[in-house]
Amino acid sequence: MIFIYMILTALVLTAIGLMECDVSETTKAQQCIAALGEPLIFHLPTTAKMITLKKDKNNVLNIVNNKVALDKGNQVLSAFIIDGKLRLDNIMKKHSGDYQWELFNTLGELSEKIQMHLEIQATVTEPVVFQTCLSPEQMEVSCSSEGDEVGFILRLDHLLLMQTRTPIQSQRSWTVDTQSLTTDKQDKAHISNVSISLFGLLTGNLVCRVWNNVSRDEKVIHLKSCKDCVSCCPVLTIALKTSVATLLLLMALCVCLRYLSKTRNP
Structure with missing residues (x-):
């Protein structure tokens, strides 16, 4: 054995906590990583009148006057604004992918686009x-x-x-x-x-x-040291078990032969 x-x-x-991603002061593509099932915080631009988040050209949510409106297909998410930051709860693996932030000015004109790749990982x-x-x-x-x-x-x-x-x-x-x-x-x-x-x-x-x-x-x-492991040799153990099984089989065969011999010669 x-x-x-x-x-x-x-x-x-x-180490698991709030994962944060900053899209407030950049126009460059962003790489964000979040933990599965953990809250995700986005630092948002403060100058935009309206912000739209899209995934594969489909609306995910809109933010107007610090109020979040989720698209009907994303109701599994929980989203709200805290101190000018967007918090998303109930993050799942399916939320990984490529996103685009669209920023609109006070005139309702599109002023900026920010590309973002989001990856959701399960914690160890x-x-x-x-x-x-x-x-x-x-x-x-x-x-x-x-x-x-x-x-x-x-x-x-x-x-x-x-x-x-x-x-x-x-x-x-x-x-x-x-x-x-x-x-x-x-x-x-x-x-x-x-x-x-x-x-x-x-x-x-x-x-x-x-x-x-x-x-x-x-x-x-x-x-622990294995020096006292006297039954660690699996090959020897298997050979020993095989020998015992063979011996028992031979003994049983001998008993059967003796019994048959006695019944034929009373």
């Missing part, structure tokens, strides 16, 4: 860490987290073991895997996983840190 240690020590930090979850002893001399450590474009850092005490970049790319000395937990095209939950092979006698505090553009979290576990 392979020894598996699953340590669920918890809580470090998850607290990492789950496994330590697996493969033999007294070899162990495998894996770390997984749910979220979009998850990056990983693994450290043993002050030693950097591995680091991935986002979006995740496979590296030579470790493996990385991502998969989807749902079949829904919108708001999918993705799990990312990394694993690394280590010397079985290593001990210390192992830190797995995960992050993306909208959040971060980490978990610390105590890495």
Whole structure:
């Protein structure tokens, strides 16, 4: 049997808060990133009499005299003005895409256009860490987290073991895997996983840190030595189980043959 240690020590930090995007003093194209389900704040121009937000040439909302009117197709959103800033709630993955702000002056004339790309990302979850002893001399450590474009850092005490970049790319000395937990095209939950092979006698505090553009979290576990792992050899274990099963089968066959022999020769 392979020894598996699953340590669920918890809580470090998850940085999630109000995401803000400033379109108040620029005419350049903007790149904005927001967390799935979290509020999104827009800093708006103060000189415009009316502001319209469009996505793919379709109206999303209009702002006139600090009052927001949502288009009928966007009623899932919650929008209101606070201190001259636009706040959007109930942000979903489907709201990612290319937008255009249109600013109108006091005469009702279009005075300015601002292009914006909005990306909605699911925040990372607290990492789950496994330590697996493969033999007294070899162990495998894996770390997984749910979220979009998850990056990983693994450290043993002050030693950097591995680091991935986002979006995740496979590296030579470790493996990385991502998969989807749902079949829904919108708001999918993705799990990312990394694993690394280590010397079985290593001990210390192992830190797995995960992050993306909208959040971060980490978990610390105590890495245990595999020196006392006396049943870590899966090949030997399988061979032993096979031998025992074969022996039992032969014994049963012998008993059956003796029984048949007695019934034929009373």
